[in-house]
Amino acid sequence: MKPSLARFSIALFAALEITLTLTMLSVYWVSSPARQAESAQAEGLLIAQQIEGLAKDVHQTAKLIARHPQTVACLKSGAEDICRNQAANLYSLHPGAQIFLVPEPGVVSQTGDALVVPEAYTRFVAGPEAQSATAATMSLTVSEPVLEGTTLLGHVILAQDAPHLQDLFDNLPLPGGYLELRQYTHPDTYTVVRRRGDESLKSGPAMREITLAGTPWKLELWKASPQPLVELLTYFTVWLVLSVLLTAMVWLVYLRLRNWVSEDLNTIVNLMTDIRRQRVRSAYQVNLTEFEKPLAMLVKLAQLTVGKQKETESQASLDHLSQVYNRRSFETRQGELFKTLSQGQVHSLLIIDIDNFKYVNDTYGHDAGDQLIVQFGKVLKQHLRASDFVARLGGDEFCVIFPNTPLPRAIELAERLRGNLPAVLELTPGVLHRLNWSGGMSEYSPKDSAENQALIRADGALLEAKRGGRNTTRIKPAA
Numbered sequence: 001m002k003p004s005l006a007r008f009s010i011a012l013f014a015a016l017e018i019t020l021t022l023t024m025l026s027v028y029w030v031s032s033p034a035r036q037a038e039s040a041q042a043e044g045l046l047i048a049q050q051i052e053g054l055a056k057d058v059h060q061t062a063k064l065i066a067r068h069p070q071t072v073a074c075l076k077s078g079a080e081d082i083c084r085n086q087a088a089n090l091y092s093l094h095p096g097a098q099i100f101l102v103p104e105p106g107v108v109s110q111t112g113d114a115l116v117v118p119e120a121y122t123r124f125v126a127g128p129e130a131q132s133a134t135a136a137t138m139s140l141t142v143s144e145p146v147l148e149g150t151t152l153l154g155h156v157i158l159a160q161d162a163p164h165l166q167d168l169f170d171n172l173p174l175p176g177g178y179l180e181l182r183q184y185t186h187p188d189t190y191t192v193v194r195r196r197g198d199e200s201l202k203s204g205p206a207m208r209e210i211t212l213a214g215t216p217w218k219l220e221l222w223k224a225s226p227q228p229l230v231e232l233l234t235y236f237t238v239w240l241v242l243s244v245l246l247t248a249m250v251w252l253v254y255l256r257l258r259n260w261v262s263e264d265l266n267t268i269v270n271l272m273t274d275i276r277r278q279r280v281r282s283a284y285q286v287n288l289t290e291f292e293k294p295l296a297m298l299v300k301l302a303q304l305t306v307g308k309q310k311e312t313e314s315q316a317s318l319d320h321l322s323q324v325y326n327r328r329s330f331e332t333r334q335g336e337l338f339k340t341l342s343q344g345q346v347h348s349l350l351i352i353d354i355d356n357f358k359y360v361n362d363t364y365g366h367d368a369g370d371q372l373i374v375q376f377g378k379v380l381k382q383h384l385r386a387s388d389f390v391a392r393l394g395g396d397e398f399c400v401i402f403p404n405t406p407l408p409r410a411i412e413l414a415e416r417l418r419g420n421l422p423a424v425l426e427l428t429p430g431v432l433h434r435l436n437w438s439g440g441m442s443e444y445s446p447k448d449s450a451e452n453q454a455l456i457r458a459d460g461a462l463l464e465a466k467r468g469g470r471n472t473t474r475i476k477p478a479a
Helices: 005-031 033-067 069-077 080-093 119-124 163-170 228-277 289-317 327-338 357-364 366-383 407-420 453-467
Strands: 097-102 109-111 114-116 132-134 139-148 151-161 177-186 189-197 208-211 217-223 348-354 389-394 397-402 424-428 431-434 437-443 473-475
Touching: 005 228, 033 069, 033 139, 033 151, 033 163, 033 177, 033 217, 069 080, 069 097, 069 139, 069 151, 080 097, 163 189, 189 217, 228 289, 327 389, 327 397, 348 366, 348 407, 348 453, 357 366, 357 424, 357 431, 366 389, 366 397, 366 407, 366 424, 366 431, 397 407, 407 437, 407 473, 437 453, 453 473
Parallel strands: 437 473
Antiparallel strands: 097 151, 109 114, 114 132, 139 151, 177 189, 177 217, 208 217, 348 397, 348 437, 389 397, 424 431
């Protein structure tokens, strides 16, 4: 089966339609409520792991501080210099935290977001503030006992800022979900530390509760209720609209391409027609770039072909010796002009016979006679009008047609021709011949029953000129 624009367009449409369908299915799968809910749950688990990791690190740090000998010495002795030195050391090692070395955990209280230590215990504080410190928006506070053996000396209270968790929570993508980070002071009492996502999804109890080990926090997660049928209908509608648009686009492209190809093929057909009529134009317009180079090559070949044809026809219409038109061309031209007589046009003609042509052949040879024909044809073309038609009828006989010229005007032109032609011609080196010619003139008449009747009258006038002594012109008008 040969390829065609129609089949190519159908294949292109099928490929685009399959691509569109797969794309829409992929988008539906990724953006459906069920996938979004799964994504929200995965993001919630990610932030939970991050927070639990932070809590583990903070507890480990608090344990190390509680076991440090200077921490034990500070709480055991209560000496201000020991406590302040330890506080300074701890602050230099942990600049992003507030650390309190206190005899008992209840000494440090919390008012809103602020951790407050009594003035009497300021020497136990390791942090930028001596009296109180305000916790960061995302800050985790843990308490670790300080023991000497089995004796409880006090506690290390460590408040660790977590700006990276704050950024992570604030930038958390939650498609199809809503997440709250809650800090519980009692089983039923909490404050919301952070929230993220679409709060309109918060209706009723959370769909999932994540307890964060090592912290007083919990993550509460709500997910969008999946409505697969509604979503599927929505995506099907979008797919259907896009498919219709795709069909229209491919159809319009097919029609446009088909028209362009058809027009360009018609241009090539016109070129072939012009070749047959032997009139190749200088330029042919095409729509598609792919046709430009082949058409340009065809135009060049056509110009060469037409040129050869015209040259061949020109040679066929010319007399090979005199290089004026031959008898067949004369008859064709005479027939064309005879048809215009009914339209009121007038034409005249002159038959010429070279005087003493036989004498030249017999005396100087046929080469000299041929040269006489050649040179006589040349001087005729030089001294006649561009519109005049000159032909060699045979031998030394020539005929001139004066188109659109009445007989009196043609007689004037014939006399001017006689006066302008050279008196002597050099036929061969050293052979000179005096040029004389006899002529007979007539005119084409609408009363003539045949197109050659004017020629017959002119031929009779030529005969009278020869009998009258040659080198003269006689006229025989139409009756």
